[in-house]
Amino acid sequence: MTNALATPDPATAADRIRKVLGDGPVLALTGAGISTDSGIPDYRGPxxxxxxxxxxxxxxxxxxxxxxxxxxxxxxxxxxxxTRPNDGHRALARLEAAGVVSAVITQNVDTLHEAAGSRSVIDLHGxxxxxxxxxxxxxxxxxxxxxxxxxxxxxxxxxxxxxxxxxxxxxxxxxxxxxxxxxxxxxxxxxxxxxVYFGENVPPARVRRGYRLVEEAAALLVVGSSLTVLSGRRFVKAAADRHLPIVIVNRGATRGDALADLTVDAGCSEVLTALADSYTR
Missing domain, CATH: 3.30.1600 (SIR2/SIRT2 'Small Domain')
Structure with missing residues (x-):
């Protein structure tokens, strides 16, 4: 059964998330919600x-x-x-530098993960x-x-x-x-x-690389995505099939909530910053 946290204190959320994710390697899957604090609107957020x-x-x-x-x-x-990276992007880059996050699969096209310092990024939608x-x-x-x-x-x-x-x-x-x-x-x-437009397929080589990252990961962290689009949700399903711990941080419900071990209804920047602090202090 999925555990849910609604608008928790960021430090409390970070503690719960870390207990589920463990020491890594953690694969991150991000959507438009991580970039809203940079001034880029999302598609389906509240x-x-x-x-x-x-x-x-x-x-x-x-x-x-x-x-x-x-x-x-x-x-x-x-x-x-x-636009410039926000604290959420920078927190994921810190987690990668600390050896916790192995890579980021992003559904965003804004290149802000790369600008924040993340080195292993799949730009799923270009x-x-x-x-x-x-x-x-x-x-x-x-x-x-x-x-x-x-x-x-x-x-x-x-x-x-x-x-x-x-x-x-x-x-x-x-x-x-x-x-x-x-x-x-x-x-x-x-x-x-x-x-990648609606009605167009993600290049197969990109999808295969994403699946390989799931196979190499010990846990999956979803950030700022409603998981409405199959191109991203498929990796959540693959992680669930491998019985990996899954945490979803997003404002509002997602189509992957039933597969998650923990859902956190909160802002991405605050929670990710607290999570990075938890792993790196």
């Missing part, structure tokens, strides 16, 4: 507005959808680019800061594409001054009809953010 992300089929099948997406992304990616050509597979930095899009769309704001940002570097804009899209500079092919 109070989050309804969001309907663009699907892969819409992006590749309709030039209007593609134009609309690139216009929104041209505004939204700059907000993510300015990265916002890269663009891939669907024709020749060339990969280019997002800031290089930004220069081209700015030259094609000087002064573009999307018709709004106060922009609502989404977790995948998207932004809500009122006007995108006149936006001009850039194609691959090498082959003229279709450019797409190096992000």
């Amino acid at each position: 109070g989050s507005p309804p969001r309907t992300p663009m699907t892969y089929q819409q992006f590749v099948g309709d030039p209007a959808f593609r134009r609309h997406y690139w216009a929104r992304n041209h505004v939204g990616w700059r907000h993510v680019h300015r 990265r916002y800061d890269r663009v891939v050509c669907l024709g020749c597979a060339a990969v280019v930095p997002r800031d290089r594409l930004a220069e081209r899009l700015t030259a094609l769309n000087p002064g573009f704001t999307g018709g709004v001054d106060d922009v609502e940002i989404a977790p995948d570097a998207d932004a809500a804009l009122s006007a995108t009809e006149d936006f001009r899209v850039a194609d691959c500079a090498d082959c003229g092919g279709m450019l797409k953010p190096d992000i």
